[in-house]
Amino acid sequence: MLLNLSLLILTGVVAPSLAKIYEDVADLPGLEYDFVIVGGGAAGNVVANRLTENPKFSVLVLEAGVSNEGVMDSIVPFLVGNLFTGPNAYEWNYTTTPQIGLNNRSTPYPRAHILGGCTAHNGMVYTRGSAEDYDRYAAVTGDPGWSWDSLLPYFFKNEKWTQPTDHHDTRGQFNPSVHSTNGINSVSLSGYHWPIFEHHVLQTTRELPEEFPFNLDFNSGQMLGIGWLQSTIGGGKRSTSATSYLAPKFAQRRNLHVLLHAQVSRLVHAQKTKQGAVTFGGVEFLQGISYCESLFTAKATKEIILSAGSVGTPTILMHSGIGDRTALTALGIPSVLDLPSVGQNATDQPFIGARWSVNSTQTADSISQNATRFNEAYKEWNRTHTGPFVEIPVTHLAWLRLDADSPIFENVTDPAAGPNTPHIEISIGTGGVAATGNFISLGMVVLNPTSRERNNCGNVSFIKRIAGGSVTLQSNNPFDPPLIDLGLLKTDFDIFTIREAIKRAYRLVQAPVWRDYIIAPTTDLSNLSTEALDQFIRNGASAGAHLVSTAAMSARDASYGVVNPDLLVKGASGLSIIDASILPFITSAHTQAAAYVVGERGADLVKERWR
Ligand SMILES: Cc1cc2nc3c(=O)[nH]c(=O)nc-3n(C[C@H](O)[C@H](O)[C@H](O)COP(=O)(O)OP(=O)(O)OC[C@H]3O[C@@H](n4cnc5c(N)ncnc54)[C@H](O)[C@@H]3O)c2cc1C
Ligand SMILES: *[C@@H]1O[C@H](CO)[C@@H](O)[C@H](O)[C@H]1NC(C)=O
Ligand SMILES: *[C@@H]1O[C@H](CO)[C@@H](O)[C@H](O)[C@H]1NC(C)=O
Ligand SMILES: *[C@@H]1O[C@H](CO)[C@@H](O)[C@H](O)[C@H]1NC(C)=O
Ligand SMILES: *[C@@H]1O[C@H](CO)[C@@H](O)[C@H](O)[C@H]1NC(C)=O
Ligand SMILES: *[C@@H]1O[C@H](CO)[C@@H](O)[C@H](O)[C@H]1NC(C)=O
Ligand SMILES: *[C@@H]1O[C@H](CO)[C@@H](O)[C@H](O)[C@H]1NC(C)=O
Ligand SMILES: *[C@@H]1O[C@H](CO)[C@@H](O)[C@H](O)[C@H]1NC(C)=O
Ligand SMILES: *[C@@H]1O[C@H](CO)[C@@H](O)[C@H](O)[C@H]1NC(C)=O
Ligand SMILES: *[C@@H]1O[C@H](CO)[C@@H](O)[C@H](O)[C@H]1NC(C)=O
Numbered sequence: 001m002l003l004n005l006s007l008l009i010l011t012g013v014v015a016p017s018l019a020k021i022y023e024d025v026a027d028l029p030g031l032e033y034d035f036v037i038v039g040g041g042a043a044g045n046v047v048a049n050r051l052t053e054n055p056k057f058s059v060l061v062l063e064a065g066v067s068n069e070g071v072m073d074s075i076v077p078f079l080v081g082n083l084f085t086g087p088n089a090y091e092w093n094y095t096t097t098p099q100i101g102l103n104n105r106s107t108p109y110p111r112a113h114i115l116g117g118c119t120a121h122n123g124m125v126y127t128r129g130s131a132e133d134y135d136r137y138a139a140v141t142g143d144p145g146w147s148w149d150s151l152l153p154y155f156f157k158n159e160k161w162t163q164p165t166d167h168h169d170t171r172g173q174f175n176p177s178v179h180s181t182n183g184i185n186s187v188s189l190s191g192y193h194w195p196i197f198e199h200h201v202l203q204t205t206r207e208l209p210e211e212f213p214f215n216l217d218f219n220s221g222q223m224l225g226i227g228w229l230q231s232t233i234g235g236g237k238r239s240t241s242a243t244s245y246l247a248p249k250f251a252q253r254r255n256l257h258v259l260l261h262a263q264v265s266r267l268v269h270a271q272k273t274k275q276g277a278v279t280f281g282g283v284e285f286l287q288g289i290s291y292c293e294s295l296f297t298a299k300a301t302k303e304i305i306l307s308a309g310s311v312g313t314p315t316i317l318m319h320s321g322i323g324d325r326t327a328l329t330a331l332g333i334p335s336v337l338d339l340p341s342v343g344q345n346a347t348d349q350p351f352i353g354a355r356w357s358v359n360s361t362q363t364a365d366s367i368s369q370n371a372t373r374f375n376e377a378y379k380e381w382n383r384t385h386t387g388p389f390v391e392i393p394v395t396h397l398a399w400l401r402l403d404a405d406s407p408i409f410e411n412v413t414d415p416a417a418g419p420n421t422p423h424i425e426i427s428i429g430t431g432g433v434a435a436t437g438n439f440i441s442l443g444m445v446v447l448n449p450t451s452r453e454r455n456n457c458g459n460v461s462f463i464k465r466i467a468g469g470s471v472t473l474q475s476n477n478p479f480d481p482p483l484i485d486l487g488l489l490k491t492d493f494d495i496f497t498i499r500e501a502i503k504r505a506y507r508l509v510q511a512p513v514w515r516d517y518i519i520a521p522t523t524d525l526s527n528l529s530t531e532a533l534d535q536f537i538r539n540g541a542s543a544g545a546h547l548v549s550t551a552a553m554s555a556r557d558a559s560y561g562v563v564n565p566d567l568l569v570k571g572a573s574g575l576s577i578i579d580a581s582i583l584p585f586i587t588s589a590h591t592q593a594a595a596y597v598v599g600e601r602g603a604d605l606v607k608e609r610w611r
Helices: 002-010 042-051 077-084 131-141 148-158 195-207 309-319 325-330 371-384 460-465 492-508 530-540 592-609
Strands: 032-038 059-062 159-161 185-189 225-228 256-259 262-272 278-287 294-306 344-346 350-358 394-400 424-430 439-446 469-472 483-485 518-521 575-577
Touching: 032 042, 032 309, 042 059, 042 256, 042 592, 131 148, 148 159, 148 592, 195 225, 195 394, 262 294, 262 309, 278 575, 294 309, 294 592, 309 469, 350 492, 350 530, 394 492, 424 492, 439 492, 492 530, 575 592
Parallel strands: 032 059, 032 294, 059 256, 159 185, 294 575
Antiparallel strands: 225 394, 262 278, 278 294, 344 469, 350 439, 350 518, 394 424, 424 439, 469 483
């Protein structure tokens, strides 16, 4: 009796909010579905939600990670830093290969291992990118459906613009005409304020309007300038693809099943169709809580959809025999489909931070360094979901271009998608890290690194030497982590741009308004030789954790690429990829909004195929 009751609780029958999110494969009604989606992250949960709008479709989501229920560090925005401090229960615990551009350092490479994927443990920054980023996707794929104008309705299906929890007057802080209040995923302006700091940032846009103009809304497609931060937060809580697209009213759909602790190893039972395309009869996965794991196979009668993200998706493809034939054969993996682009052109954005001590106690340090205030703030959040814990302490983002006559363009074609697309991001926030005192922090990002590619330098021997980022296999064991080489700061352009970004950050805080506010930089970078600055960068930079392009979309007749513009894998049938790995170039922004919109349009493309 007792046993039966605990089984009922475990399988969720008595806990309605968990109704269709399973922890144990034994509780699934079966292993055959119309669609099997691999990965319950940003895009995967969108696709699961949209496909099950049609009651005739049955959908299984296989997610390797753990449940997001009750994970306070994920739910409470201010606590997000706890998720990035090293190996933890919500992480794949990856490390990059030694990065030549980082003086051969390997860096931890966070990827989420929790329902909601990286939306459940990211920085919550909501940035779509520039209109030109998407227009370039349309141009290189030959499908106008990937243009900014065509995708805007999909951004709107995703976004549920929400009032901040402090109910402040938000006029002048965003442009309502480029937002939607009836999507699914909450987005809001900050519900907590740092008035003195914010005044300084806004005053900078008045004092230095040429270099740092105010931009009412950088999510309009026109990004340049400084604008107010927008975040995937609603009601003071993080909004993830799990809390939104798998909210109880969706998760309870009879045709939607989500299985946790289910790590997909590979696609199996490869066959050739009469037309010569490869199909797979099953999705193999390991399930179980450590002490009793075993392999199972799920079957998709219509389509297998890979949404395992920019690391997971190419890894599964390669273990399934889809990738560079020579490389796979060398590892003892039988080649099923020769697609040398799988795992190549991997792109992430180099990042470096700088801090200044300030003559103000109105900084996030006053909370993070003071246990009394920290507990007060946590209590307030627990009681009413208000106060400083409703946000991260970044208030604005700056989006800047290199000078048109910059000497770097003598040798390098501008990698930005167009003349209105930024090269540099500077995040502007209060609070330092692991130091006593009051600080402000600026985070500098190279938005369009050239290190991705083997062919952007005009010098063949040089090109070979600097081959860009990649995700490859170290063995034929699907449970070994892949080799993640981000190729960070390998090119002259990338190091030039990050140097320039640091100079811009120093110019930003030289606006007169900061004079009596800033005391000193924690490390003075303003007067270093280029060599010394480069050493500082190479010893301190890391990745933005925005990996894309590892299973890139290309035109139907292109000689490279992994998926066609309809997101079906080239040369395969009944197999598609819907996640950030398909983006042919990185957005000039943080990447979750792009991943969500790939999910929204991708779901529509699947629905069209199976009407
Ligand atoms: C630390 C960090 C901070 C970030 N901050 C921001 C930010 O502030 N703003 C922003 O816009 N973007 C941010 N991003 C990036 C953004 O979150 C991602 O681009 C986006 O979530 C990618 O969506 P996706 O669907 O491609 O993959 P993911 O969201 O990563 O989802 C993939 C899912 O697949 C699962 N999976 C992988 N392999 C397997 C397998 N073999 N079997 C079963 N399941 C598997 C994973 O566990 C995961 O749940 C951040 C990312 C990280 C890692
Ligand atoms: C990552 O490391 C943490 C802490 O050691 C562990 O709990 C977690 O299970 C690891 N993640 C994976 C996917 O193994
Ligand atoms: C990094 O490693 C490469 C290859 O092993 C080596 O040639 C180079 O000198 C190393 N660089 C540094 C800064 O140690
Ligand atoms: C990388 O992307 C470029 C387009 O930017 C393309 O020409 C090249 O073929 C791609 N490389 C691979 C290995 O797919
Ligand atoms: C901080 O500001 C006060 C006045 O507002 C001034 O008296 C003091 O000297 C300043 N401290 C520093 C370190 O600049
Ligand atoms: C910590 O915060 C409490 C409550 O606001 C305050 O009384 C105290 O002075 C603060 N301590 C320090 C060291 O600033
Ligand atoms: C807030 O609630 C969480 C979850 O219930 C709990 O772990 C935490 O201790 C609480 N914090 C405070 C300060 O009340
Ligand atoms: C451009 O390339 C030339 C020739 O290699 C070199 O002399 C020059 O320094 C380069 N310019 C920049 C800005 O890197
Ligand atoms: C190409 O790059 C290599 C290595 O940097 C250099 O030695 C060579 O002179 C370059 N060739 C041309 C034609 O610029
Ligand atoms: C910058 O460095 C130069 C040379 O090392 C020195 O002469 C100059 O005084 C320094 N300027 C500042 C502002 O520190």
